Amino acid sequence: MTKGSMSARSVVLVTGASAGIGRATAERLHQSGRTIIGASRRMAPGVAWQQVPMDVDDDASVADGMAKIIEEHGGIDALVTCAGWGLAGPVETTPIDEARAQMETNFFGTVRCVTAALPSLRQRSGRIIVISSIGGLLGLPFQAYYSASKFALEGWAEALAWEVKPFHVDVTLVEPGNFHTDFTGSRRRVTSRSDDPYDEACQRAISTMEADEQGGAGPERVAEVIDRLLVARRPPRRRSVGPAGERLGSFTKRILPNRLFEAASASSLGV
Numbered sequence: 432m433t434k435g436s437m438s439a440r441s442v443v444l445v446t447g448a449s450a451g452i453g454r455a456t457a458e459r460l461h462q463s464g465r466t467i468i469g470a471s472r473r474m475a476p477g478v479a480w481q482q483v484p485m486d487v488d489d490d491a492s493v494a495d496g497m498a499k500i501i502e503e504h505g506g507i508d509a510l511v512t513c514a515g516w517g518l519a520g521p522v523e524t525t526p527i528d529e530a531r532a533q534m535e536t537n538f539f540g541t542v543r544c545v546t547a548a549l550p551s552l553r554q555r556s557g558r559i560i561v562i563s564s565i566g567g568l569l570g571l572p573f574q575a576y577y578s579a580s581k582f583a584l585e586g587w588a589e590a591l592a593w594e595v596k597p598f599h600v601d602v603t604l605v606e607p608g609n610f611h612t613d614f615t616g617s618r619r620r621v622t623s624r625s626d627d628p629y630d631e632a633c634q635r636a637i638s639t640m641e642a643d644e645q646g647g648a649g650p651e652r653v654a655e656v657i658d659r660l661l662v663a664r665r666p667p668r669r670r671s672v673g674p675a676g677e678r679l680g681s682f683t684k685r686i687l688p689n690r691l692f693e694a695a696s697a698s699s700l701g702v
């Protein structure tokens with residue numbers, strides 16, 4: 432297959448395919464005739480694509496899952512990394528092991544999947560779509576470790592893109608705004624202490640942001656964007672997706688002085 436000619440018969444591995452953005456992506460790509468392998472810890476009932484159990488936190492689980500996929504399909508043409516979750520809590524009172532768990536899935540989980548897939552992707556001029564977030568461009572209050580995990584992906588994927596370019600492997604960061612998925616319900620909260628000085632502010636900010644998630648569009652819109660990126664002749668390094676106001680946030684952050692930007696965005700973040 433030549434660069435930019437990913438066909439409908441392509442083999443695509445989607446992580447985090449049991450729910451939300453990953454599931455909608457697997458469904459859309461399956462409908463368009465591709466061979467889809469969905470990887471997650473839970474198996475989604477009643478889906479038409481192949482599912483492989485995979486815990487992206489676990490080296491052996493990723494290696495085993497990838498080995499099975501390569502054995503069965505001979506390789507993959509694209510990888511879409513959707514596996515992830517959110518941690519809510521103040522920086523000061525978040526135990527390090529909870530912060531580490533957030534990085535383990537969102538950052539190192541993506542690293543594990545991408546590095547395991549690259550030997551195959553290099554042979555097929557493949558594509559990598561990394562699901563980042565608007566929280567990977569703007570630091571979200573009381574979601575600092577979530578933002579840190581996505582900021583980490585932003586820099587890492589940018590560096591990776593240089594390294595794999597000679598092999599005609601393309602890397603795109605997709606940065607969704609708020610979408611209605613299981614993400615809100617799966618968010619882990621740091622246990623608050625009775626003397627926590629941030630408690631009230633944290634509750635207010637998180638409920639403001641959760642209301643936006645719950646009021647967001649369904650994940651099918653993100654799936655549609657990913658579908659187009661897989662066939663784009665020259666896929667962009669970054670693609671934001673979501674309501675105009677949310678997408679504008681990363682642009683205004685670049686052009687406004689920080690204090691002005693922070694004053695303008697405070698109320699939408701509940702701070």
Ligand SMILES: NC(=O)c1ccc[n+]([C@@H]2O[C@H](COP(=O)([O-])OP(=O)(O)OC[C@H]3O[C@@H](n4cnc5c(N)ncnc54)[C@H](OP(=O)(O)O)[C@@H]3O)[C@@H](O)[C@H]2O)c1
Pocket residue numbers: 446447448449450451452453470471472473474485486487488513514515516517536540562563564565606607608609610611612613614615617644647650
């Ligand atoms: N929804 C939003 O507003 C939004 C906005 C920006 C970015 N995002 C990003 O989009 C991605 C998908 O989120 P979503 O909204 O679709 O949430 P979701 O509905 O909760 O889906 C999360 C998926 O990740 C999988 N997952 C979590 N931990 C995993 C692990 N250790 N190993 C394998 N799979 C794991 C879950 O599957 P199992 O539990 O079965 O393993 C599930 O399939 C995340 O990276 C999130 O940060 C979401």
